[in-house]
Amino acid sequence: xxxxxxxxxxxxxxxxxxxxxxxxxxxxxxxxxxxxxxxxxxxxxxxxxxxxxxxxxxxxxxxxxxxxxxxxxxxxxxxxxxxxxxxxxxxxxxxxxxxxxxxxxxxxxxxxxxxxxxxxxxxxxx
Numbered sequence: 287x288x289x290x291x292x293x294x295x296x297x298x299x300x301x302x303x304x305x306x307x308x309x310x311x312x313x314x315x316x317x318x319x320x321x322x323x324x325x326x327x328x329x330x331x332x333x334x335x336x337x338x339x340x341x342x343x344x345x346x347x348x349x350x351x352x353x354x355x356x357x358x359x360x361x362x363x364x365x366x367x368x369x370x371x372x373x374x375x376x377x378x379x380x381x382x383x384x385x386x387x388x389x390x391x392x393x394x395x396x397x398x399x400x401x402x403x404x405x406x407x408x409x410x411x412x
Contacts (some may be wrong), residue, residue, distance in 0.1 A: 288312050288401045298372055302410070306367040308382030308403060315339055319387035320365045321399055322356060324378035324408075331381070335345040335367060336392035344380045347399030352374075372410045379405040 308320065323338040328407040335346045335356040344356050353364035362383040365382060395397075 288315060288318075290386055292380065292382045292403040292406040295380060295408045296389045297411065300372060300374055300410055300412050302372050303368070303370045304372065304408060306369070306380055306406060306408070308365040308367075310363045310365070310384065315363060315384055315393060316360070317386060318384045320358065320375060321383045321392065323381045323396055324376075325381070326378040331396050333394035333396070334361055334380070336394075337365065337367045338387055338390050338392065340387075341390050343390045343392070345394075347394070356388075358378035368394075369408070374410045374412045377408060377410050379407050381405045402405055
């Protein structure tokens with residue numbers, strides 16, 4: 287059973303940066319795909335970015351391409367989401383998710399992920 291714990295959220299002004307972390311425990315995630323999702327008030331949860339742990343293959347939502355970067359640290363069993371040029375519309379609760387991956391494919395549906403963290407709030411002020 288994999289447990290995921292996010293951290294790094296907070297309040298930032300528009301144009302600023304934050305780095306979210308997702309620490310995995312309870313097992314190795316080297317054969318997993320990892321994803322970041324977000325949910326704003328009154329909206330559905332949406333895909334932000336994903337990575338195939340073993341290959342390092344990544345995918346991003348169009349709304350964050352060029353601004354956000356997903357990466358992983360094998361030694362720390364941790365996935366990061368570096369967020370730059372933040373906008374007020376990036377305000378949401380950000381969730382880390384994981385699922386076993388057999389191919390280099392990163393689905394954007396949240397139902398394709400098995401394990402979820404508790405979420406971390408990101409608020410971008412204008």
